Amino acid sequence: MDTKSIETFLSTTAIDIGIKILAAIAFWVIGRWLIGLVVSLMQRAMNRNHVDPTLTKYLGSIVAVMLNIALVLGILGYFGIQTTSFAALIAGAGVAIGAAWSGMLGNFAAGAFMLVLRPFKVGDFVSAGGVVGTVKELGLFATTIVTPDNVVTLVGNGKVFGDAIQNYSANPARRVERTAQLAGGVDALDALARFKAAVAAIPNVVQNPAPEVNVLDFNLVGPVISVRPYCHTDHYWQVYFDTNEAILRVAKEAGWPAPTPAQITKFVQMPQV
Numbered sequence: 001m002d003t004k005s006i007e008t009f010l011s012t013t014a015i016d017i018g019i020k021i022l023a024a025i026a027f028w029v030i031g032r033w034l035i036g037l038v039v040s041l042m043q044r045a046m047n048r049n050h051v052d053p054t055l056t057k058y059l060g061s062i063v064a065v066m067l068n069i070a071l072v073l074g075i076l077g078y079f080g081i082q083t084t085s086f087a088a089l090i091a092g093a094g095v096a097i098g099a100a101w102s103g104m105l106g107n108f109a110a111g112a113f114m115l116v117l118r119p120f121k122v123g124d125f126v127s128a129g130g131v132v133g134t135v136k137e138l139g140l141f142a143t144t145i146v147t148p149d150n151v152v153t154l155v156g157n158g159k160v161f162g163d164a165i166q167n168y169s170a171n172p173a174r175r176v177e178r179t180a181q182l183a184g185g186v187d188a189l190d191a192l193a194r195f196k197a198a199v200a201a202i203p204n205v206v207q208n209p210a211p212e213v214n215v216l217d218f219n220l221v222g223p224v225i226s227v228r229p230y231c232h233t234d235h236y237w238q239v240y241f242d243t244n245e246a247i248l249r250v251a252k253e254a255g256w257p258a259p260t261p262a263q264i265t266k267f268v269q270m271p272q273v
Helices: 003-048 053-078 083-100 102-117 157-162 188-200 233-254
Strands: 125-128 131-138 142-146 152-156 165-167 178-181 212-218 223-228
Touching (some): 102 157, 125 142, 125 233, 131 152, 142 157, 178 233, 188 223, 188 233
Antiparallel strands (some): 125 131, 125 165, 131 142, 212 223
């Protein structure tokens, strides 16, 4: 290649390639700035409408990824590269990844539905996916729950959304279930009055709904009394244990006998032969 050919190449092709490279860099920088601006404006609008922060971040990430892919394809098209093959490659890769990560994508889709439907929120005490505890985080793929024994447990959103969900924090009050076994000689009506007074004095027991104290059943030992106070879920265990103590205290103060099964022994004299 002689000097004249080199000069011709530099004055035409190389300059054209350089301009295209500079233009591509400018497109990338400006495009990234516009993508950031669009995502920021979208998230601000969602925040003004009090949309869940996790959902806002989730949608912002999806929009950012889609716009970045469109930007790359646009830059490649500017260089004259056929982008249809890249689009087909991306679609094929998406199908392959979807088949390999079907479980993860199922968790991802379930997480999106949960963020929209909101069966519970962070801080709620729930039973979800076979785990009972306080919701610590709503992730895109898994929900983090802290169990009552302070164990952090991650449950896949697909399992959470596909199973029964019990939200103990949805209502302002939750019922505590306790029973008291009485001896057969104890006056059940007097016991009801004593238990009602004792339960009403327990801290954090709400009066609406009022505590329920009733004769639940009868057995060979004596009557069974149901003691059911209501409280906020944050105070559940405190009221639970205080109710047990109240039952013991009432029985001791009243001097009731210990409930023991009644036993009748009958001697039958066999006739002499």
